Amino acid sequence: MGFSELLTKLLFARKIEARDGQLLIVGVPMLITPVTFFAYSLLDAFEKNTLQDYYKIWKRAVNETFSADVEKQFGLKRGRLADWLRELGGATGWGQIDFVTVDYEKHRGIVRVKNNPVAMFLSHKVNKPICYHMAALGAGVASRSFEEEVDCVEVKCMALGNPYCEFIIKPKEEIENEKIRKSFSNVLKK
Numbered sequence: 462m463g464f465s466e467l468l469t470k471l472l473f474a475r476k477i478e479a480r481d482g483q484l485l486i487v488g489v490p491m492l493i494t495p496v497t498f499f500a501y502s503l504l505d506a507f508e509k510n511t512l513q514d515y516y517k518i519w520k521r522a523v524n525e526t527f528s529a530d531v532e533k534q535f536g537l538k539r540g541r542l543a544d545w546l547r548e549l550g551g552a553t554g555w556g557q558i559d560f561v562t563v564d565y566e567k568h569r570g571i572v573r574v575k576n577n578p579v580a581m582f583l584s585h586k587v588n589k590p591i592c593y594h595m596a597a598l599g600a601g602v603a604s605r606s607f608e609e610e611v612d613c614v615e616v617k618c619m620a621l622g623n624p625y626c627e628f629i630i631k632p633k634e635e636i637e638n639e640k641i642r643k644s645f646s647n648v649l650k651k
């Protein structure tokens with residue numbers, strides 16, 4: 462495992478600074494924390510059935526703060542913004558992120574994450590996809606780079622024994638309609 466090209470470039474350009482108890486990447490304060498801190502809070506939300514709230518808070522934070530900061534600072538838009546954030550995510554330990562398909566016109570895509578450390582830690586501790594933090598990151602970044610509000614749902618998860626986590630990104634109304642249809646079909650089955 463070598464050292465990330467993006468982080469090397471940022472270091473040389475003095476876009477990563479660590480001093481006086483602060484770590485700044487592109488001027489934004491960051492925290493390095495053990496993976497287990499995220500895993501424990503996700504597990505707690507899973508047990509209390511509050512993962513949707515977790516998702517909403519993270520999505521809002523990503524969309525309103527970090528991706529907006531990067532967009533403003535580097536003037537990156539659409540695909541270039543999404544690619545830059547994907548690379549930074551990989552370089553800072555969130556997993557190896559790949560865009561399988563992205564459609565900037567129809568505002569949808571499929572994203573896969575290998576070596577997702579949180580999901581690996583939670584392997585066989587949950588019975589449904591757990592990476593609401595990654596889904597929220599995907600939704601927040603995609604909403605900003607598509608310039609249209611989208612949502613993101615995890616359909617495969619390493620915590621369930623899949624070789625990677627897979628996320629579907631679609632326009633918000635489409636996902637909501639699917640949920641309504643699904644809940645109706647459950648009612649009809651009963």
Ligand SMILES: [Zn+2]
Pocket residue numbers: 577580590591592615617618619620626627
């Ligand atoms: Zn997952």
